[in-house]
Amino acid sequence: MRFELKPPPHALPTTSVPKVMRHVIYALAPAAFAHVWFFGWGICINALIATAAALGAEALMLRVRSRPVKPALLDGTATVTAVLLAFAIPPLAPWWVPVIGAVSAIVLAKHLYGGLGSNLFNPAMVGYAVLLISFPVEMTYWLPPRGAELGHSPVGAWDSLRFAVTGSLPQALAVDAVTQATPLDLVREGLTSMQTLAEVQAGPLFGGMGGRGWDWVNSLIAVGGLYLLFRGIIRWHIPVSMLAAIVVLAAVFHTIDASRFASASFHLFSGASLLGAFFIATDPVSAATTNRGRLIYGAGIGILVYAIRTWGGYPDGVAFAVLLMNATVPLLDRYTRPRIYGRPR
């Protein structure tokens, strides 16, 4: 009998890149449902457009770089990037918004840096940053959540789709009439116009822990994040250190002056804190890889998020905080190596 000669280990691998990506999508599903419930079908339309654009850009770039196309398209990484981007784009968006975001993410952030595994910056956040800087107005087309009585019916699936394709709403509805600022925007604007927090948060968009609707979406994001933790797809270090940094800072400042600084729970449950902590900062490629590095990286993002939200020029700071900390990763990886077994302490 002759047998094949292959080096050990012979045991089957326990996981694969597509499997990891599939679980990330599963973990996002409950939050996506909540998003649809509160803000309409926009997120699904955006996700579909962004995915198509991301896969197209991926195929094109692989062709240009003469790499095999099919395995890369099937690995699910471009899809995850697109879906995460869709969570960051307002539900009411003309089609070219997700397209430009996804193409920037794949081409600029991913392939110009050498493709999967080589990118320094988080692709979804690069896509988002490009959109935020290039189309600041379009990026504010958030809709009021279901249940906030604002005197008109929510924008339906058809209307969202129509808006995505044509860029206008039926019955001569003005975009400004249906869109609404996000809770973080409102807090920011309110505070700059000398309102107290309590006054701002008495508005119809607020309720529960964060903004109305947002608290549900974010709670389900946290559930999805715990699922990823439980499945061993992400480690606790980054989410815990990032959220801890936000909570500690928010609690300290809230205690100092509750009329100017929002509470820790508001910071947790509005904006992208939880999405960032569980799904974006944990993107393996652009995050620190050692456990100590991860703690520093997560804490750095948390601090930056709070600082940008509170004193910076943008209502939410997750994207910029992540991108800034991405740049520190090579250093973190290098200087946080664990002590090797049997080497001097």
Added chain:
Amino acid sequence: MSTGTPIARGLLPERLIIPMDQQAGPAAVPVVEVGQRVRKGEMIGRPGGLRSAGVHASASGTIGAIREGPVPTVNGLTTSLCVHLQTDGRDEQAPSEGWPRERDARIDAICNAGIVGLGGAVFSTAEKLRDDAECDLLILNGAECEPYISCDDMLMREHPLEVVRGALAMMDLTGAESTVFAVERDKPDALRAVREAAAQLGDTRIEFARVPTVYPAGGERQLVELLTGREVPSGSYPPAAGCICQNVGTAFALDRFMRRGEPLTSRIVTVTGNGVAHPANVEVPIGTPIGDLIHFCGGYRGDVTRLILGGNMMGYALPGDDLPITKAGNCIVAAHADEIRESTGEWPCIRCGDCADVCPPRLLPQQLLRAATVRDFDQLDSLGLNDCIECGCCDIACPSQIALTERFRQAKQAWAVVSQRAAMADLATRRHRRKLARLAAQTEDIHRQQDDLIAAIGSEDSRAMIEAAVARASRRRGESDTAH
């Protein structure tokens, strides 16, 4: 899958191929001749030096041939001198020599009896016991080294008394202050058996420890850390951390030798995998061709694509089944294609760090991979390439399914070659420098002689000096003429 039935016995193949190179140290030296009749347990190879061990006939019969052949050793497939033994089925035993009284004589006897570490490393047991300088702890390793392997489990369940007695003998020989007997959590039957055996023997010195069933907890370095919190320094063995590790199979072999005078002529082998009809633990005479062992277990079943010696984490694939079982052979896996890893392409490393999370010596395989790809040996050194125990954990955990372990093995080899070459270049440079220095000294010598000559010219005995110089020169010419 192979612990349901008792250890199968009675395997006696017609022909045994007994390699001289079965232990970590030098190969044994044959002491028999072709055509000679031997009885079971008779020495056929004497220890070939320090850290070597004796090799014995595993059955009675006639020596058919002594020749070089392929042997699966711990370092992979190599060639070694093998004694081919035609068995006669009579199972005649060689008379036993008895257990000496003196410690040194006992240790020599253990060496001659061919007892080596049966966990898979086949390190000389005598040497380990002799070398007890600062060891205060004896660790009995009852944790299997690999997930598929169950031979130690079965041995503890079926022969607890022998194992514990062997352990006690080891304690006495080493003078270790304490002994910890480590058994994995998922082997309660084995633990109960050895505990009861210790109680029956009236022993209270052995401490039993349940260790988690996490591969590779059975690895010595990991076990030492788990039990004592000490670390074995990089590049050395457990004694550097004050510990001696002995496998339970070795303890069993020692007890057999002490009580019955039988040298090591068989071992328990786990035969498993979907490709074998009746997976089992088998007591196998050393030198049994693997094919005979498989046949004993009901033969192959289905399409066997890979035959693995050792477990499926660290074992290596064999080209064929005509190779013998050696003292290191703890497990044979006959695997179907669907239960083993097929290297079907890899994704790029996504830097998830899963590999680092599972790496027992706490290396960063992902950073090692990058350094290995560009052969940056300085970087590989500081990342601890040589501390990699090649356990394969990182491969299994890697979502990109990168063959990390194999890359590290190759990088280690490349590094060895590079450092050898560097050492050679260094030697050549030093030689060259020495030669230059010698030449310079010679030149200086000649210059001094010339100076003397010049100084002498004009003086009274200048003539005599010149004559002497001419004579010296012609003598030298004569020398070099004869030299040519």
